[in-house]
Amino acid sequence: MGRTLFDKIWDSHVIHTIEDGPQVVYIDRHFIHEVTSPQAFAGLKKRGIGVFNTSKTIATADHNVPTKDQHLPIKDALSKHQVDTLIKNCEEFDVELYGLGHPYQGIVHVIGPELGITQPGMTIVCGDSHTSTHGAFGNIAFGIGTSEVEQVLATQCVLQRKPKTMKIQVDGALRKGVVSKDIILYVISQISTSGGTGYFVEFCGSAIESLSMEARMTICNMSIEMGARGGMIAPDEITFNYIKGRQFAPQGSVWDEKLTFWKTLKTDEGAVFDKEYYFDAAAIEPMITYGTNPGMGIGISEKVPADSDTVNATLKKALNYMDLEGGRQLLGKKIDYVFIGSCTNSRIEDLRMVADLVKGKQKADHVNAMIIPGSKQVEKQAVDEGIDKVLAAAGFELRQPGCSACLGMNEDKVPTGMYCVSTSNRNFEGRQGPGARTMLASPLTAAAAALTGYVTDVREMLN
Amino acid sequence: MEKFQKLISTVVPLPLQDVDTDQIIPARFLKATTREGFGDNLFRDWRYDPEGKPNADFVLNQENVQGDILVAGKNFGCGSSREHAAWAIYDYGFKVVVSSFFADIFKNNALNNGLLPVQVSDAFLAKIFFIIQGNPSAQLEIDLENELITLQTTGESESFEINAYKRYCLQQGYDDIDFLISKKLEIQEFENATTI
Ligand code: SF4
Numbered sequence: 001m002g003r004t005l006f007d008k009i010w011d012s013h014v015i016h017t018i019e020d021g022p023q024v025v026y027i028d029r030h031f032i033h034e035v036t037s038p039q040a041f042a043g044l045k046k047r048g049i050g051v052f053n054t055s056k057t058i059a060t061a062d063h064n065v066p067t068k069d070q071h072l073p074i075k076d077a078l079s080k081h082q083v084d085t086l087i088k089n090c091e092e093f094d095v096e097l098y099g100l101g102h103p104y105q106g107i108v109h110v111i112g113p114e115l116g117i118t119q120p121g122m123t124i125v126c127g128d129s130h131t132s133t134h135g136a137f138g139n140i141a142f143g144i145g146t147s148e149v150e151q152v153l154a155t156q157c158v159l160q161r162k163p164k165t166m167k168i169q170v171d172g173a174l175r176k177g178v179v180s181k182d183i184i185l186y187v188i189s190q191i192s193t194s195g196g197t198g199y200f201v202e203f204c205g206s207a208i209e210s211l212s213m214e215a216r217m218t219i220c221n222m223s224i225e226m227g228a229r230g231g232m233i234a235p236d237e238i239t240f241n242y243i244k245g246r247q248f249a250p251q252g253s254v255w256d257e258k259l260t261f262w263k264t265l266k267t268d269e270g271a272v273f274d275k276e277y278y279f280d281a282a283a284i285e286p287m288i289t290y291g292t293n294p295g296m297g298i299g300i301s302e303k304v305p306a307d308s309d310t311v312n313a314t315l316k317k318a319l320n321y322m323d324l325e326g327g328r329q330l331l332g333k334k335i336d337y338v339f340i341g342s343c344t345n346s347r348i349e350d351l352r353m354v355a356d357l358v359k360g361k362q363k364a365d366h367v368n369a370m371i372i373p374g375s376k377q378v379e380k381q382a383v384d385e386g387i388d389k390v391l392a393a394a395g396f397e398l399r400q401p402g403c404s405a406c407l408g409m410n411e412d413k414v415p416t417g418m419y420c421v422s423t424s425n426r427n428f429e430g431r432q433g434p435g436a437r438t439m440l441a442s443p444l445t446a447a448a449a450a451l452t453g454y455v456t457d458v459r460e461m462l463n
Numbered sequence: 464m465e466k467f468q469k470l471i472s473t474v475v476p477l478p479l480q481d482v483d484t485d486q487i488i489p490a491r492f493l494k495a496t497t498r499e500g501f502g503d504n505l506f507r508d509w510r511y512d513p514e515g516k517p518n519a520d521f522v523l524n525q526e527n528v529q530g531d532i533l534v535a536g537k538n539f540g541c542g543s544s545r546e547h548a549a550w551a552i553y554d555y556g557f558k559v560v561v562s563s564f565f566a567d568i569f570k571n572n573a574l575n576n577g578l579l580p581v582q583v584s585d586a587f588l589a590k591i592f593f594i595i596q597g598n599p600s601a602q603l604e605i606d607l608e609n610e611l612i613t614l615q616t617t618g619e620s621e622s623f624e625i626n627a628y629k630r631y632c633l634q635q636g637y638d639d640i641d642f643l644i645s646k647k648l649e650i651q652e653f654e655n656a657t658t659i
Pocket of ligand 1: 063109
C-alpha cells in the first residue's frame, strides 16, 4: 500500500515511540518570537541547561512590535520588556535573532519561507499556531505551546502523537476575483472550525497546483482554523523555483542533492487517508465571514444564516457581537477599517494584488485603510516596485512589518464596535481589539471594501 | 508539575461552543515574561466590561457557582496556540476542564501543565449542564486512575480516555521535558545521522 507524504516525513523523524503514548519527533527547524519564548528560556535557566543545537533555531520579533517608528525605543513598557527579553535570551543562548532594525525582521511565517530557511521534507515548529504556513513547501510544520518550545530548545525534539491524515482536493479553475484566501475560507465554512481536529491535511488537486507559493502559504496558514494540526502541499517546480537562490537555500552540489530528494516527496498512488474531501474550485465565490470564528463564512452574494436556521447559542452570541441580522446579505454593509496584513496575506503578491486594484482610485473617506507588510524584505520590495506610492496615492497607509492588528497586541487596534474587513485569519471576539468586529476576506475583497466603504463584490470592479 | 489523582468538586459551567484561546486570555495580556498571574485576566472580556467592572451575567462572577472544574461546550481551546490559556485556567484555580471536544494544541498545553482535559460524549456533557442548571452545588468526581467521570447527584458516570503515558505523567507530576532529556543520547545519534 502506498504511503502519504505526511507519513513519509513524520516516520523519518521519529526517534522513539512510547507504547500507548506519544512519539519523540526530531525537529529540523525551530522559529521563536518574543511572546511565547520567555518562559521557555526561563525553564532552561532553571534547569541549568543550554540550547541543544543553536543552528536550528531562528528568532524574530513580530507579535508585539510597533509598526511605526521602529527605529525609536518601544513606548509600551511591557512590550519593550518582552522584546528586550528576547534579545537578552538570544544573546545568552547564542540563538540567531532577526530583531527590530534587522533587514530580515518580519512575521515569523513570512520570513522563514522568504529567506529559504523553510524547505521541503523538514519538520518545523514554532510557538505559534500558524506555523502550518510553512507546510506549503511540502514539510510538516505545526504550532506548539511554550512548554514544547522549551523541549525543542533543550532537546531538538517534541513528544507528540501522530495525527491522522486528511486529504482535501480542490480541482478546477478559479473564477474571476476568487483567490486562494477564498478557497480556504470556503473549505473551513464547509467542514467547520473543528472538522480538521486530530488530522494533518494534505491539500492537492489542480486548483492548488496552479497556485503560486504565496497563495499556497495562505491556504496552509489557515488549515489550523479548521482545527487541523497543520496543512501541507507536495513540492513541485513552483516550490523549487521559489526556494532557489534565497539567502539560506542550499547551493551548488548540495542544491542538486536536495532537489533530487525533494522530487521524491509525494503521496504514493493508492495511499489511503483517514478522511478525504473533494471540492470544485468553480463553485467558490469571493468569501467573507459574518461571525466570530473563521468557519462562519459565506459567499459574498449569500445571506448570513438566520437565527431560526440553527437555534444555537453560539451563532446568536456571534450575531449579537457583530450586531448583524441573520437572513440578510452583507453586501452593502458599511465598514470602518480595512486591515491588509498578517501571516495569511502580507506577502509581496498580496500587496501587488491590492495595488493593481486600487491604482488610480481613492479609498472611501470614512475608511481607515492600513497595510502592514509581512517583513522588511516585503516592505523593501514594495518600495522598489513603486507599490508604496500607488497605495499612498489611493489613501492607504503602508506601515512597518509586524503582526499588528491581526491580534491587537501592539497599539494597532480596531476600536470597539467598528467593522473591519481584514485579510488576517481570525475573527474571534476582541481579536483585533476589545469589541472590534472583524470580517475576514481576501486582499482583493478587502481592498474593494476600502475603495467603496462598504462590503463589496470585487468582481464588479474587475473587467 | 503538580500530581493529580482524584478530584471531587462543584463545577463552573460555560455552555458555549468553540471557546477560543483569545477569549480565554486576550492577546493584550500576553506581554508577561513569566507563567504566573494570568488567572486575573482569564476570560477578561467576558468577565469585565470595558471600564473593568465585573459583568454580573458572566459565570465567573456568580457567587453561587464555584469549583475546580470548568465544564465547557464543544471544541474548547481552539485558535491560538498560546499556552497562556492553559496557564490562565490553572492559575485561576481550575484543575480539570470537561468538554465534548478539545482543540489539539490546547489539550497538549493543558496536559503539560497538570490541567486535566476530560473529553466526554455530547450527551454526557448535556447532562452535566442540565444537572448544574437545576443544582449549582452538584459535584463531579474525576478519577484519573480509572479514567472515570461521575455525576455525584445521580451516580451516572462515563469513562474518558487518556493515553497511559500522559496518565502516568499526571499521576507522578512528571514533565515531558524530563523524558526528552533522558533521551538526549539517542537524539544526538539521530541528528548526527541525518542531513537536513
Ligand atoms: S500575523 Fe497574526 S496569526 Fe500570524 S503570527 Fe502574527 S499574530 Fe499570529
